[in-house]
Amino acid sequence: MKQNNNLFRGCVPRLVLGLLKSGEGSGFELISRLENRGCVFFRQQEAAIYPVLHFLEHKGLVRVCLRRREDGRFRRCYRLTAKGKARLNKHKEPQRQEDVKK
Amino acid sequence: MKLNFEISLRVNTWIRVALRPIRLPLTRRTLRREFLEHFEDCRDAQLDKGLTERQAEEKALELLGSASGVAKLLKLVYRPRIYLVRAAILLLVLLYLLPWPTRITRQMYGTVYWMDGSPPEAISFTVEGWKLDYLFRDDKLNLELTWGESEEGDKLFQLPLLKPKEALGYETGGLLFDATPGVWDAYFGPVYQNDDLFEPTYTYPIGHLTLSRDGTSCLLSRIDGNWYVLAANNPSANENELRALYGERLENILGSGTSVEANITSE
Numbered sequence: 001m002k003q004n005n006n007l008f009r010g011c012v013p014r015l016v017l018g019l020l021k022s023g024e025g026s027g028f029e030l031i032s033r034l035e036n037r038g039c040v041f042f043r044q045q046e047a048a049i050y051p052v053l054h055f056l057e058h059k060g061l062v063r064v065c066l067r068r069r070e071d072g073r074f075r076r077c078y079r080l081t082a083k084g085k086a087r088l089n090k091h092k093e094p095q096r097q098e099d100v101k102k
Numbered sequence: 103m104k105l106n107f108e109i110s111l112r113v114n115t116w117i118r119v120a121l122r123p124i125r126l127p128l129t130r131r132t133l134r135r136e137f138l139e140h141f142e143d144c145r146d147a148q149l150d151k152g153l154t155e156r157q158a159e160e161k162a163l164e165l166l167g168s169a170s171g172v173a174k175l176l177k178l179v180y181r182p183r184i185y186l187v188r189a190a191i192l193l194l195v196l197l198y199l200l201p202w203p204t205r206i207t208r209q210m211y212g213t214v215y216w217m218d219g220s221p222p223e224a225i226s227f228t229v230e231g232w233k234l235d236y237l238f239r240d241d242k243l244n245l246e247l248t249w250g251e252s253e254e255g256d257k258l259f260q261l262p263l264l265k266p267k268e269a270l271g272y273e274t275g276g277l278l279f280d281a282t283p284g285v286w287d288a289y290f291g292p293v294y295q296n297d298d299l300f301e302p303t304y305t306y307p308i309g310h311l312t313l314s315r316d317g318t319s320c321l322l323s324r325i326d327g328n329w330y331v332l333a334a335n336n337p338s339a340n341e342n343e344l345r346a347l348y349g350e351r352l353e354n355i356l357g358s359g360t361s362v363e364a365n366i367t368s369e
Binding site for chain 1: 135167
């Protein structure tokens, strides 16, 4: 149970928000982006990204949108909201300040 | 324009905040669709890598993970029971607070049946007001009855009527009358008369009025002892209705042994 809660509290939501900063994407695309960067966090259970996405959607940090693919089918995609961007920047600012101090 | 835009934004925010507690949990259909999309994307990716279709499907399922584990996680996110309880509470509060308003407006030309044996008199009366129906609370009624002579149209009475359930009884002439709703299918309230003869004008109670629910007739009692029934058009048809509606009442008021028919004068 604690592990499940950590999925929403720790760095995972920030990680997903960071993935969405480069553009909207479905759950599969986000995992692909993550793997391209060398991170295999969701390798064991890729579907675990959806609870995180729904959690972020519930918090108003991401928004669901529908995107039409080449084969004509619609895909549920996630996009950063203004609140999500602000949250992302808020987490980044202290890190930058620390870097400057160093 | 800017102001309108700001107002619309504010209203939009309020609506979002108000709707937040009644947000429904994620449906199984949406979840299934999302997993299916993921599975298809994953399978296509494996096929591009050169695997056979069966191998690609097995690999995609393996990568997707166990469905039960994900369902547990989703329960943590949405807490559907909490949202349903909150939605139910909000719905009950709204049903308790918000009424179903009904506008009541009637203008009638009727006949007064004097209870003291006087001949019937043509008269007009107007009933205006709002009836507020609540689901769990007593209904509220704010009616104004303007009663005037038909030819001149002078206002003789203007009276606010109470809601039926407030009027549990009244005392006049040393007798206590029961006006419990249900027993007596009518609206009931005190009658006030405006006195314009002297300055300042003042209003004083002169009796009680009982208005039938359909608004076509009323029974008026005065402190000086006069009783009369005001009915809408078609007096002959109304007379029977009035006897049915007010007969038992009048018998109670006038005392046992008093014939109601004898007291309702007709043409």
